[in-house]
Amino acid sequence: MATSSDLEAARIARLPDTAYYIPDFVTLEEEINSVPLPRWTQLSHRRLQTWPSTLTKTNTLLAASLPAWLHESIVSPRLDTLGCFAGSPHQTPNHVLINEYRPGQGIMPHEDGSAYYPLVATVSLGAPIVLDLYEKGPDNDEKVNRNPAFRILQEPRSLLITTNELYTQYLHGIAERLTDEDLGVDSIANWEMLGDTQPYRNSSYERQTRVSLTYRDVLKVAKVGNSVKFLATGR
Numbered sequence: 579m580a581t582s583s584d585l586e587a588a589r590i591a592r593l594p595d596t597a598y599y600i601p602d603f604v605t606l607e608e609e610i611n612s613v614p615l616p617r618w619t620q621l622s623h624r625r626l627q628t629w630p631s632t633l634t635k636t637n638t639l640l641a642a643s644l645p646a647w648l649h650e651s652i653v654s655p656r657l658d659t660l661g662c663f664a665g666s667p668h669q670t671p672n673h674v675l676i677n678e679y680r681p682g683q684g685i686m687p688h689e690d691g692s693a694y695y696p697l698v699a700t701v702s703l704g705a706p707i708v709l710d711l712y713e714k715g716p717d718n719d720e721k722v723n724r725n726p727a728f729r730i731l732q733e734p735r736s737l738l739i740t741t742n743e744l745y746t747q748y749l750h751g752i753a754e755r756l757t758d759e760d761l762g763v764d765s766i767a768n769w770e771m772l773g774d775t776q777p778y779r780n781s782s783y784e785r786q787t788r789v790s791l792t793y794r795d796v797l798k799v800a801k802v803g804n805s806v807k808f809l810a811t812g813r
């Protein structure tokens with residue numbers, strides 16, 4: 579199992595501070611067994627599951643454990659062994675978003691914001707996808723350029739960690755297209771770190787359904803039991 583000393587070896591050297599990429603983070607068998615339970619919310623451009631629940635309007639997580647199949651089984655213990663959440667308030671992820679993208683679907687460039695400790699650990703399942711990184715504009719939210727500053731190819735079963743300046747100073751998004759093209763050592767920041775470049779030997783691939791599990795640590799957590807008790811006693 580990859581440990582914290584392996585994390586430095588997984589650093590994507592061609593990106594600003596800091597991203598890590600680990601191919602084959604989960605095995606084929608684990609990938610097949612990790613099909614999410616059907617609790618999807620249909621959004622206009624993708625489907626989403628939020629575990630254990632959506633954040634409140636004040637970006638607070640109502641305290642609840644992540645289900646065992648997300649937290650205890652495979653990914654969280656490996657993230658803990660890597661030590662990537664060692665500096666976060668809860669020292670382990672407490673929130674997971676699961677996104678499903680069919681061919682042609684994507685997610686607009688955005689930032690994940692201050693509700694979370696500035697680190698996202700993303701496990702990709704099912705099919706590859708290209709994540710685009712954009713520099714923030716002067717007003718801190720618009721894209722500076724229409725073109726991405728960097729592109730990361732996420733293979734199925736891989737782990738991508740984004741943190742520090744890359745989390746705070748860049749937007750990330752997935753283009754709505756059927757084919758990802760112009761794939762090669764010059765255009766893909768983690769090309770040398772891919773487990774297998776053969777599927778991209780024609781510099782492109784056709785999108786298939788891809789599922790991402792994004793592990794995060796929500797900074798503010800409220801104990802629901804206490805507020806319910808408070809309401810009940812009126813004190």
Ligand SMILES: O=C(O)CCC(=O)C(=O)O
Pocket residue numbers: 675677685690700709750790792
């Ligand atoms: O699916 C992904 O890899 C990106 C998901 C994402 O950007 C998000 O949930 O905020």
